[in-house]
Amino acid sequence: MIREAVPTDVPAILAMIGELAAYERVPEAAQATEPQLHEALFGAQPAAFALIAESDEAAGAGGAPVGFALWFRNFSTWTGTHGVYLEDLYVRPEARGGGHGKALLAALAQVCVARGYERFEWSVLDWNEPSIGFYRSIGARPMDGWSVFRLTGEELHDLADTSRVNAA
Template sequence: MEFSFRFAERKDTALILQFIMELAEYEKLRHEVVADETTLEEWIFDRKKAEVLFVLENGREVGFALFFHNFSTFLGRAGIYLEDLYVRPECRGRGYGKALLKKLASLAVERGCGRLEWWCLDWNRPSIDFYLSLGAEPMKDWTVYRIAGDTLQNLARQPEAFGAEKRGR
């Protein structure tokens, strides 16, 4: 098999959404997807908040990685956070997932980043075993916290909790 990589372009927005939906189905989280083409186009291509890398088999996209830069205060430099990595089921076992991670590692090194990191669902043993085989280390003693949706909106609307308000004035 001949494979290659390419970065997504604006015209790929529908394909990006299709990969996201396929991944969500695999993760049994399809009900959580609210993204649409308009939103993806705005945030990926207009605001440039994420990047998408496709892996192609004989010129056809068979997998993708959606990632963005984060920042480590301890390292004093950016890192790459891998939000999604997905290879279509019929193309798994051919090395595309490893090739995507290797390409992201190369990008991290080229860009001077201090690390490449991601989350993995606890039940996803095939992916966990794959990541461990590459030398990835699970983060012990860390728990992911999230505020989203209505909770995020409510927190943003709360009055400041310091100064006169805190003392009840």
């Protein structure tokens, strides 16, 4: 069963974010707090959205979620439409192979189609062959010729200090 996250899911989502960071070999990178995640998902102006996967046994029985998808809207100037950017997709190891990941992706594809969004995108680590194989099996293709760039920390602040435009 796939459902929209509710505020009481925040602790479980945060726990799974930590599990995902450990799987991706950077457990120290998961620094978000419960209040931050709650504000991002359920504040006055939500910045992100989440779906929860529950196993058949847990569905409706108050059981723990077995996976989640956290996403936000992006925008394509080429198509003139919004799209979905999947920030995190995670299914707990004991629930993998049960169709939860595909169900989460299908639910997000339904969001795209229902809202007229033309793109559904995400990133995957180059070494994560199980996920890459899974994504290819549902028809997703890598964006050859594109690289993800990121600016954080001191470099982000250094660049901000050079600007003469007050963007805030």
